[in-house]
Amino acid sequence: MLIIFLQEFFLFVITKAILKKRSIQLFDISFVAVSLGVTYAFYSLLQDRVSFLVVLLCIIYAYWYEHNISKSVIIAMEITMLSMVADHLASLVMLFFDSMRLYLLLFSIFQSLLIIMVYTVRLRTNCKPFFEDQKLNRTTAALLCIVYLYIILSEGWKNQANVIFSNLIILLVMIGLFVIIYNEYLNNVKSKYEVQKQRIQIQNDTRYMNEIEAHYNELRRFRHDYQNMLISIDEYLKTDDLEGLQEYYQKNLAPVSNRVLKEKYNLEDLSRVKVKSIKSILFSKLSYAQSQEIEVHFDLKEPLIDITVNELDLDIALGIxxxxxxxxxxGHADGEIMSAIFIEKNSTVFLIQNNVFEQLPPLWKLKEAGYSTKGKNRGIGLNSLSKIVNRNENMILETRVLGAVFLQRLTVKRVSQND
Incomplete structure (x- = not known):
């Protein structure tokens, strides 16, 4: 029974390592305590088959954090197989020296080394224990379950050296294959990302050039109008018609001056954005907003030279x-968009806020896929935005409604900070 408790304890610790959860919460302590009690209660009934119950508890534990059954099964199977490698190595040494005490010592040492290895890999790399593709996750979970059942049933819980050795080889081969498949998956995802990034960049560059051309044409029109205004003013001055000049100014020049001031946004600040794709997104969206007679403001006090997050994901997030x-x-006369970038010591903050002209539902409702206040077949924006933030560990999104203002604050941490 002591061995079962020891194995169960290490399984939960390894689960914490794979989930990259360093802090100990009340839930963790309570769940482990309840799990040990349940295992003790059912041990007399299940005997060695209590291992299945332990795996089920690990799946439930992982599900508490991931909220996805296929990912939880994969995590439970992975830690179980890693733990079984330590168990098989300790069993082989135990059979060789015929000492049960040596097994407990070696098992604890191997499990401790395993925990250190998992924590090191998870904290120093971006590798995850599962895939982003749900179909691939379900297939992987099923295959891992089959391998696990085969190993458990083939051993028959008999400590025979040849069976233990052969199953150890199977476990190591499976772990190796999983690493190879995951590496190929990452390469495939990276290739797709590069293609998508190039396509988005071409679209952004095209949009950027179109906006530049539009502003250039607007400048040419303004210069032409400005010349005509100077000619008309000159005629009033030549004839000393100051009353006519004042009337002309109020009727023709003052509205133009007010419109120019109203539509102005800080192009000088946009020039401080050195990341081309980010500048393109901001420029094109703010220019379009201006063309829709929305008052737009942008603020950036120091140059934004680089970002520490997936650039394509950040482009899409800002676009949404x-x-x-x-x-x-x-469509609203008082429509206004305030946007800014704040470069802090350990993070870069992207802030966007707009006026609210209607009663909004709860924020959790807005993030549901397909929900929109504008009608059917819309509303994928905030849901997609949440998915982007969730898959980037150094992204934090804060969404608030403050009176008549809808505020979104996207923080990109420069240094990964794990809990």
């Missing part, structure tokens, strides 16, 4: 945030 702000403001 700005699109939502534009959609909420367009």
């Amino acid at each position: 945030m700005l699109d939502n702000a534009i959609e909420a403001s367009v």
